[in-house]
Amino acid sequence: xxxxxxxxxxxxxxxxxxxxxxxxxxxxxxxxxxxxxxxxxxxxxxxxxxxxxxxxxxxxxxxxxxxxxxxxxxxxxxxxxxxxxxxxxxxxxxxxxxxxxxxxxxxxxxxxxxxxxxxxxxxxxxxxxxxxxxxxxxxxxxxxxxxxxxxxxxxxxxxxxxxxxxxxxxxxxxxxxxxxxxxxxxxxxxxxxxxxxxxxxxxxxxxxxxxxxxxxxxxxxxxxxxxxxxxxxxxxxxxxxxxxxxxxxxxxxxxxxxxxxxxxxxxxxxxxxxxxxxxxxxxxxxxxxxxxxxxxxxxxxxxxxxxxxxxxxxxxxxxxxxxxxxxxxxxxxxxxxxxxxxxxxxxxxxxxxxxxxxxxxxxxxxxxxxxxxxxxxxxxxxxxxxxxxxxxxxxxx
Amino acid sequence: xxxxxxxxxxxxxxxxxxxxxxxxxxxxxxxxxxxxxxxxxxxxxxxxxxxxxxxxxxxxxxxxxxxxxxxxxxxxxxxxxx
Numbered sequence: 319x320x321x322x323x324x325x326x327x328x329x330x331x332x333x334x335x336x337x338x339x340x341x342x343x344x345x346x347x348x349x350x351x352x353x354x355x356x357x358x359x360x361x362x363x364x365x366x367x368x369x370x371x372x373x374x375x376x377x378x379x380x381x382x383x384x385x386x387x388x389x390x391x392x393x394x395x396x397x398x399x400x401x402x403x404x405x406x407x408x409x410x411x412x413x414x415x416x417x418x419x420x421x422x423x424x425x426x427x428x429x430x431x432x433x434x435x436x437x438x439x440x441x442x443x444x445x446x447x448x449x450x451x452x453x454x455x456x457x458x459x460x461x462x463x464x465x466x467x468x469x470x471x472x473x474x475x476x477x478x479x480x481x482x483x484x485x486x487x488x489x490x491x492x493x494x495x496x497x498x499x500x501x502x503x504x505x506x507x508x509x510x511x512x513x514x515x516x517x518x519x520x521x522x523x524x525x526x527x528x529x530x531x532x533x534x535x536x537x538x539x540x541x542x543x544x545x546x547x548x549x550x551x552x553x554x555x556x557x558x559x560x561x562x563x564x565x566x567x568x569x570x571x572x573x574x575x576x577x578x579x580x581x582x583x584x585x586x587x588x589x590x591x592x593x594x595x596x597x598x599x600x601x602x603x604x605x606x607x608x609x610x611x612x613x614x615x616x617x618x619x620x621x622x623x624x625x626x627x628x629x630x631x632x633x634x635x636x637x638x639x640x641x642x643x644x645x646x647x648x649x650x651x652x653x654x655x656x657x658x659x660x661x662x663x664x665x666x667x668x669x670x671x672x673x674x675x676x677x678x679x680x681x682x683x684x685x686x687x688x689x690x691x692x693x694x695x696x697x698x699x700x701x702x703x704x705x706x707x708x709x710x711x712x713x714x715x
Numbered sequence: 716x717x718x719x720x721x722x723x724x725x726x727x728x729x730x731x732x733x734x735x736x737x738x739x740x741x742x743x744x745x746x747x748x749x750x751x752x753x754x755x756x757x758x759x760x761x762x763x764x765x766x767x768x769x770x771x772x773x774x775x776x777x778x779x780x781x782x783x784x785x786x787x788x789x790x791x792x793x794x795x796x797x
Contacts, residue, residue: 452758462774469774473762483771486797676755 338654340661342672352376353565353692358669364697366626366687367671371643372534372615373692374565374608380601387600395593399582403593411603412570418610419541419556421572423579427587428594430530430559431457433569436585437526437557438497439464441577447494449483449523451475451509453502453679458528464586467495474502474679477513484521491521495554498525500532500543504679504686506644508532511547519552526555534563534609535643540616560598564605568594618691619643622698626689629702634715647685647705649714656683659712668704717794722768723787729767730783733760742784770794 335341349357353373354365374380387407397403408426416424427433438461442448446467450458453474462469473479484491496518498509511527518525529542537545540563544553554575560568571578582588594602609615623643630637630647638646649656653674660672663685671686678684689698709715717725723742730740734750746752752760761772764786770793772786780786 470771471758471774486769486771676753681755 335657338657338661340657340664342657342660345664345669353690354694354697356669358664361667363664363667363669364693364701365669366689366693366701367669368690369531369562369688370565370690370692371531371563371619371688372565372605372609372612373690374563374605377565377605377608379608380565380604383604384597384601387596391596393597394595397592398589399593400589405593405596405599407596407599407603408593411599411606414603414606415570415572418539418606419550419572421556421574423574423576424570424572425578425582425588426594426599427569427571428591429567430557430561430569431460432587432591433557433559433571434458434461434528435464435587436461436581437555437571438462438495439587440581440585441555442467442493442495445490445493447487447490448497449480449494450497451499451502453504454497454499455503455528455530458497458499475507475510477510477517480514481517481521484517484523487521491523494521494523496523496525498527500527500529500536501642501644502679503531503644504673504677504684505638505646506531506642507639508536508543508546508642511543511549515547515549515552524554525552526557527553529556529558530562531644533558534612535616535619538613540609540612560602560605563609564602566598566602566605568598568602612691615691619689622691622693622695623689625695625698626687626693626701629698630705633702633706633709635705635709643689645687645689647687649683649685651681651683653683655712656685659708659714660685662708662711663704666704666708668701717791719787719791722791722794723784725767726764726783726787726790729764730760740783742782742787744783745781746783746786747781764790768794770797 345358347356347358353370353375356363356365395403412424412426427436434457442465444466448462448467448469450471451474452471470483472483487494498514501508527544532542534540536543539545544550544556555571555573557571560566624641627641627645636648673686674683675681727740746757765771768790770790772789776789780789
């Protein structure tokens with residue numbers, strides 16, 4: 319067996335997809351038209367699988383700020399935050415996040431993925447423990463792999479299982495970082511955060527919440543699940559991304575602990591990568607302001623989510639556990655049948671994400687749909703019409 | 716305190732219902748190679764085993780777990796440490 323043989327099964331799986339006439343993991347957006355429309359395979363599609371929750375990617379103020387930053391500061395920084403890449407605007411955005419969350423410490427990273435790698439690879443050390451929800455995102459698992467700490471999983475959203483595992487750790491519970499998400503990316507369900515906070519406090523553990531899918535979506539001010547559940551001041555580290563509600567690329571963490579600021583000098587995913595480009599930082603600063611002022615955006619997002627979710631429910635689709643802007647339509651175990659449904663939706667002008675095991679929480683494939691504040695009611699009705707036709711044609715309703 | 720042999724016997728009893736009845740399993744049976752368990756089934760099995768023995772098996776040790784015996788040894792180590 320040589321170096322490259324291990325890729326043979328993966329290449330075969332890819333060839334099988336090609337033979338079926340579609341590759342859902344290599345869709346080319348030939349032209350992006352708006353937050354909710356694009357040209358794919360030569361025809362116009364409604365985008366319902368983008369994480370563009372507030373629809374800010376084409377906001378004129380964000381675009382204007384990015385253009386101005388490129389003209390004044392250039393296309394890239396060509397260096398790490400630790401060297402020449404620490405611009406005044408990076409620090410200004412960190413102050414914006416600190417102010418938004420009411421926390422003294424804030425760090426901006428070049429991607430949400432890197433924020434999780436930085437925190438998890440650096441905060442918990444060799445004698446510490448990371449206790450993660452089993453359904454956590456790959457970036458959290460990858461951060462754990464980079465850490466010298468012991469890594470333990472608890473059952474998804476199962477507070478009794480978390481409590482049991484903290485109890486087993488005895489004194490080491492005080493050296494444990496519990497990691498959960500605000501909204502889980504596949505099923506769109508939130509963590510039972512109030513109960514989790516109670517349990518981690520009882521055992522003296524620390525808590526990190528990844529608000530990637532809940533920033534701008536939950537809470538009156540849009541800060542996420544910790545705000546919505548009234549436990550902001552009992553979470554030790556809040557992590558998030560610019561790449562969903564803020565419509566750019568980047569990551570952040572806020573905390574009441576000074577250790578977060580010190581982490582800049584130790585976290586390799588912060589040190590050994592170039593800092594975010596001036597355009598990304600500039601558009602994110604504007605998007606964060608729009609998010610803070612955006613109660614109307616959140617209302618529209620939730621109204622759209624409800625319209626879509628209830629419509630699919632009426633069609634008899636098997637959906638995720640609760641109403642959320644992330645709407646999973648659960649299919650069967652057959653990859654071929656699921657691919658055929660996804661392909662026909664796309665051909666009829668609907669783009670959603672096809673997710674297959676092991677990326678799904680169980681053995682079933684699912685269509686991961688996500689709503690945006692930018693969807694119009696007419697677009698949602700069109701989506702529902704197409705779902706009705708395709709699901710009927712495939713015997714799914 | 717349970718001995719390694721006791722842990723192994725209880726582990727075999729936990730695994731047997733999860734695999735076809737005709738399949739013989741012992742200490743040297745490979746969880747993935749012989750039993751054909753995919754990564755998701757292995758994780759589900761681990762949760763059942765953790766409940767049964769009241770231990771948490773760290774993900775870090777899984778690369779060293781290939782056979783039923785390897786898993787029994789890791790459980791035994793966790794029981795001794797607790």
